[in-house]
Each structure stands twice: as C-alpha cells, then as structure tokens.
Amino acid sequence: MKVTYDLMLILVVVFELLQAALCDLQTHNVSQFVQPVMQASTVPLAMTQNDFVYFVQQWQISICDRRPCLKPARPVFSILGLWPSSYTGQLLSNCNNGSRFNQQKISDLLIKLDAEWPSLLHEDNIMFWKEEWERHGICTETKLNQHAFFQAALKLKQKYKLTEILQERGIYPFGNVYGLDSISNAITAMTGHRPQIQCNLFKQIPQLSQIFLCFDTTATKIIDCPQRRRCQHDAVMFPYTLGS
Structure with missing residues (x-):
C-alpha cells in the first residue's frame, strides 16, 4: 500500500x-x-521626426460660408498656421518639451499679426495665437523660438501673396469655377514647387478653402509638398462674397 x-x-x-x-x-x-x-x-510623440513645415493660408469667405464666424469675412487669404509635419503623414502637435506662450515675446509683431493672422472663430486673436504656438509652434522650438515662429509666418505671407500669384495665371475670386489642377499648376509655376489644395462644401458646391505651401524646418526654403490629395473634387469655386 x-x-x-x-x-x-x-x-x-x-x-x-x-x-x-x-x-x-x-x-x-x-x-x-x-x-x-x-x-x-x-512611442512618445516627441520622437516623431520633424521633416518640414506646412505654411497654411485660408480663404476667409469659404471658411465663413462653412461655419459662423465671429468677425466679418473678407475676400483675402489670411494665415491659418505654420505646422511642423513628417513625411510619414503625421502632423506634429502638443509636444511637451517646449515653452509656454508669452505675449510679451511678440509684442513688436502684434499689429501685423492682427492684420495677417486673425482668428475668424475667436474674438481674441491672442487666444488663437496661444493655441497655435502651444499646439504646433513648440514642436519647432529647436529651430524657431516663439518670436521667430510668428515672424517667419509673417514673412512667408508677405512673400507668397496667393491672390496675386493666382491672378497672374488668370484665376480670380469672382465666383468662377476652376479646375483643381489649374490652381495647383498656377502656384507651382509661380513658386517652383508643388502645393496642396483643400476645399470645403457650401450647399454641395466645393469651394477653395485653404492652400498649403511647404518649407524646410526653418521655414525659409520652399520645397515640394508631399503628394497628398486634400480635395476630392476636380473643380472648385473661388468665391468673392459670402453665400455666392
């Protein structure tokens, strides 16, 4: 047993x-x-490669056709942002290793910023710039400090006057419809580099809304934008007035 x-x-x-x-x-x-x-x-966001920056201008009429704006829309392009990005397609934002926004650092730029980089959706432009710096700008801080970031955008706006560039190729904001390729080719011909074109819908009509130009990480040398289609329509309206 x-x-x-x-x-x-x-x-x-x-x-x-x-x-x-x-x-x-x-x-x-x-x-x-x-x-x-x-x-x-x-993988932390801070490790994402900053390969280039988008300089984005918005056509105010199209933006305010799509949503109510707190300020009168004008038939002009104004700055929307200077956004660091990577060739993987990821837009860098909310980096945690940069400085907080300080209005005093851009006090000499405020008048120009009010004219060229206004917020259409905020009463206070300062709050808009604060959001842009703390969401996107701090991701460029190793190359562009806060003053240099906003100054760079203003310089690009002065140099790349999109309304004049398009008019040189017979494209006017009079409510006419233009082929998307015609707009892109016009900008490429005048700048030497490929842009990206974005549109939005107003009463089911696609409108030109934003134009993206691409630059090196110091925002000084223009380069070709990646081949990315931001508008799924072949032609867009270029409106002059709200609701046109």
Whole structure:
C-alpha cells in the first residue's frame, strides 16, 4: 500500500513540474510577439521626426460660408498656421518639451499679426495665437523660438501673396469655377514647387478653402509638398462674397 502511495506522489510531482515547464515555454513564445507591439504603440510623440513645415493660408469667405464666424469675412487669404509635419503623414502637435506662450515675446509683431493672422472663430486673436504656438509652434522650438515662429509666418505671407500669384495665371475670386489642377499648376509655376489644395462644401458646391505651401524646418526654403490629395473634387469655386 505504501508503494502505491509513493508512486502516486511521484506522479503528481512530475505532472506539476511538466505543467510549470509548459507554462514557461508558452509565456516565452507569446512575449516574442507581444513585446514589439507594445513597444510600437507607446512611442512618445516627441520622437516623431520633424521633416518640414506646412505654411497654411485660408480663404476667409469659404471658411465663413462653412461655419459662423465671429468677425466679418473678407475676400483675402489670411494665415491659418505654420505646422511642423513628417513625411510619414503625421502632423506634429502638443509636444511637451517646449515653452509656454508669452505675449510679451511678440509684442513688436502684434499689429501685423492682427492684420495677417486673425482668428475668424475667436474674438481674441491672442487666444488663437496661444493655441497655435502651444499646439504646433513648440514642436519647432529647436529651430524657431516663439518670436521667430510668428515672424517667419509673417514673412512667408508677405512673400507668397496667393491672390496675386493666382491672378497672374488668370484665376480670380469672382465666383468662377476652376479646375483643381489649374490652381495647383498656377502656384507651382509661380513658386517652383508643388502645393496642396483643400476645399470645403457650401450647399454641395466645393469651394477653395485653404492652400498649403511647404518649407524646410526653418521655414525659409520652399520645397515640394508631399503628394497628398486634400480635395476630392476636380473643380472648385473661388468665391468673392459670402453665400455666392
């Protein structure tokens, strides 16, 4: 009887040892697949490459056709933003390693910013600029400090006057419809580099709304924008007045 009991005890111990070994083997095999996935999903945003910056101008009429604006819309292009981006298609934003917005650092630029970079959706332009700096600008701070960031946008706005560039190629904001390629080709011909064109819908009519130009990370040298289609229509209206 004792022999039988000892044999059963040995069998139980062997079974437990085999089960533990099998569990370790399964855990090791699973970790080979799980670990890389976990690492890829926790890459901090600060590690994303800043390859270039978008300089974005918006056609005020189209913006305010789409949503109620708090300020009168004018038939002009105004600055929407200077946005760092990567060639992977990711727009850098909300970086955590930059300085907070300080209005005093751009006090000499305020008059020009009010004219060229107004907020259409905020009463206070300062709040708009604060959002732009703390969402996008701080991601460029290794190349452009706060003053340089806003000054760079103003310089680009002065140099790349989109209304004049388009008029040179016979494209006017009189409510006419133009092929998207015609607008893109006109800008390419005048700047030497490919833009991106964005549109929005007003009463099911696509309107020219934003134009993206691309620059190096110092926002001084214009380059080709990545080939990305931001408007799914072949032609867009270029409106002059609200509701046109």
